[in-house]
Amino acid sequence: MENWEDLQKALIEFRNLRDWEQFHNPKDLALALSIEAAELNELFLWKSAEEADKEKIKEELADVFAYAILLAEKYDLNINQIVMEKIKKNSEKYPIDKAKGSAKKYNEL
Amino acid sequence: MENWEDLQKALIEFRNLRDWEQFHNPKDLALALSIEAAELNELFLWKSAEEADKEKIKEELADVFAYAILLAEKYDLNINQIVMEKIKKNSEKYPIDKAKGSAKKYNEL
């Protein structure tokens, strides 16, 4: 089982059993996503990357995925499709010969 | 194609062709993720959820997924497994009879 659809179904079932759809408007879902992203970042605060706790990272990253998947569902987006399109777009914004080995933003290349 | 492994491969190929792995330590990947989450949130700023631009949401959400997937790869995490485990954990933290219809946190239920 390595596909998004199973996860989406499980998340929606979890949500509906608790009657939480009423709270899950896209604005609050996006907010929830960024709060989970901050909790993930807190695991690295005042530390080097190596010192962070992998078990906790697993949990916070799972929360990030959960809200991102629920948000995708709200807009009926196919996750693989939108990410593949973005990779294609970024391939043009960051041509290999210019971007190779550089951390600059595309508008500074 | 609804398999996140395909996405992971495409993202890593994109990264490696640009020699960007040197920048992609987990601390900065988590930071990048939260910056993309903020860009997603900006699409809802000063607005109701309905007024947000779906095309832009698609793009920012794709960025969120991209960094989350790359971070999962860093720790060799199976996305379906970690999200399913989190759902199970949250099912215990938010039992249906207590959590139904409530937006309270588990420690306030």
Add this chain to the structure above:
Amino acid sequence: MENWEDLQKALIEFRNLRDWEQFHNPKDLALALSIEAAELNELFLWKSAEEADKEKIKEELADVFAYAILLAEKYDLNINQIVMEKIKKNSEKYPIDKAKGSAKKYNEL
């Protein structure tokens, strides 16, 4: 001029001249604050602290202060008072003998 009341007045005048109070509910002000915080963080992304651009930091930090000051005004909070109270509280949560030289959270000390 090192008084935050002067800033608060200037920010409110700027806002009122543009008739923006209608958008500035506390929920969106808090959201704006976190978006500006993310823009500040972006200046450090994929970099060491030393490589960040001081001029841009100045600008993003100014935005953070602007929204924080406007939010304080919404709740009629005295900034010096709330920060001094928080320092006092944290002094108890982080007693010097336990917290000295440690980056741990108070509940892990």
Add this chain to the structure above:
Amino acid sequence: MENWEDLQKALIEFRNLRDWEQFHNPKDLALALSIEAAELNELFLWKSAEEADKEKIKEELADVFAYAILLAEKYDLNINQIVMEKIKKNSEKYPIDKAKGSAKKYNEL
């Protein structure tokens, strides 16, 4: 007491007594700031602005100010000066006749 300098002194004394300057590089301070901003936002999650808890807002906003003030100190920035400069800059980006009553970004006006 309504000035930044008293707060800055108190915060630095608190920090130095705990020997925490070693952790307070600007990159982590900016990260801490955005984490506190997220905790502030969490008080509004799944709620209308009116439902948020003012006491908790006071505390999280105090944390935001604390890190913002410490960051300003790192770069030797005068808070009132940088915010006044930003207001001036934004006055040009958002001329009253164009921006009045509009929540659009300057590049969409």
